[in-house]
Amino acid sequence: MNFKNKTQVTIFKFSGLSEDELLTPFLFMFFFLVYMVSIFGNIGMMTMVHISPSLHTPMYFFLSFLSMVDLFYSSVTTPKTLSDLLSERKLITFIGCALQFFFFCALVSSEIFVLSIMAYDRYVAICQPLHYISVMTKKKCLCLLILSFSVGFSQSAAQTSSLFSLDYCESNLIDHFYCDIYPLIRLSCSETLTCTIVALFFVCLCSLVSMTTILISYILMITSILGINSAAGRRKAFSTCSSHLTCVVIFYVSVFCTYFHPTSSNLEDLEKVSSAFYTMVTPMLNPLIYSLRNQEVKKASIRLLQKKNN
Template sequence: MNFKNKTQVTIFKFSGLSEDEPLTPFLFMFFFLVYMVTVLGNVGMMAMAHIVPSLHTPMYFFLSFLSMVDLFYSSVITPKMLSDLLSEGKLITFIGCGLQFYFFCALVSSEIFVLSDMAYDRYVAICHPLHYISVMTKKKCLGLIDLSFFVGFTQSAAQTSSLFSLDYCESNLIDHFYCDIHPLIRLSCSETRTCTIVTLFFVCFCSLGSMMIILISYILIITSILVIKSAAGRRKAFSTCSSHLTCATIFYVSVFCTYFHPTSSVLKKQEKVSSAFFTMVTPMLNPLIYSLRNQEVQYVICSEMLICIPKFL
């Protein structure tokens, strides 16, 4: 990655999440609580998947990495945003901005492919149940995770190099609350065509490529479920993938609302709202969805509560 600054700008300033001062304490408390729930929920999910023997399956192996990515990419953005809500400066160095963008982009892209891994896992479990153990081996699961992170961090390096090789020689005010593609490109005073093409290519490659894997997996899954004769059997089969389908849908809707829209000053406020939901609320929802919709996770939570409550009495 090339973080060398070729212009006068060495420090960026964020406009922040909101310019409404009376609203700031509410925003701070709200997103602080959201972040605490995100940390507790995702750490708890990772701990359960690692400690509880009944959850030592490929599905929860992938879920533990999904929780890890959610926790990390939220942590790249939220603590800085919370500190900026209490600060008038809202400053970040050129290198700090590059690092924030690099890790955020890498982790979000990795999550996209982890969701694809989970869709493939559900496809094998429902469409080829007799071969599930032999197909979804530990080595294969590790390979899929390694590939997800390799692609995510590699494409992020390409995007970051392209974005931070631009000249930023006029204003240093980023009209956003974190370093992201659209506000930085708008801020640049140099030719941005190459950077835009690179960004568009990788965003489409990651999001649309992963979406195609998920869609094909679920078409095959639905086809297999419809063949099942009993209604109870169909419900049981669908229940094993409903949580993943819900999480994937929320994630992709957030991605498309945040990045696939026309550039316009009228849409800047909506862009901040959708970005806040994508970067801070979505990572909180995934462990909650799996806790509320997954019977195995509910059983583990209830069992632990029954064990712990007598100890406090």
């Protein structure tokens, strides 16, 4: 009888973003700059919402939490990735890998639900403007956020428990630059069907709930906007949700490119590129998009700069 070596792996090694040593300095400088812009952009957005009375509305309350989630979930992977770009040994402990996956999965799921809440908020603002204040109360906003984070962290706990209950007894090389579910499943030497089903269930459930909420909200919003008689009124109504729609499209396109593609060794580099985009670049883009496309944020920024100069 052939017995396999069942010694459990205690340390994982990442393959990294690229094996090209000439490309490494460029990647480090690029993603370091992206991370710095992400930190200052998201902290700046949270600070602006907090100190600007004109932004003390549900829409910007949710935006400040979106910035907080972006800041945290990019920080779960980016510092380690930057460190690994400068190191020959790209190592992480079993516990460290589990913690990285848990928080990353929880925060990404929370972001999905926060984007859904923001779509619902825009629906109420455009389709039920006279009832907006009575519908989007502080208590309701807090309850929606608590629900989002509770679901996000609960499903992450289930996925983490399932994934790190697998046996890792042969190779310890994760063909990725952070601990993600599919590279770890491919690495396992035990039966992975149950773990794969759990992962697909929660990924599909969270995505479908979020996308259904966003799609229904935007269908109702577009119908309402098209019913506005004046062109100026339609432009103003659409401008209130264009920033959010842009963020949603960028986020979901990068996520789908990462997780919903045929399994092939030829697509592994594409998986890394799309993962790098949505783990490091997307958190930087969200505050920039709202700063450049949202008139209220622009006005608040100008008022703060004028106060500082005075």
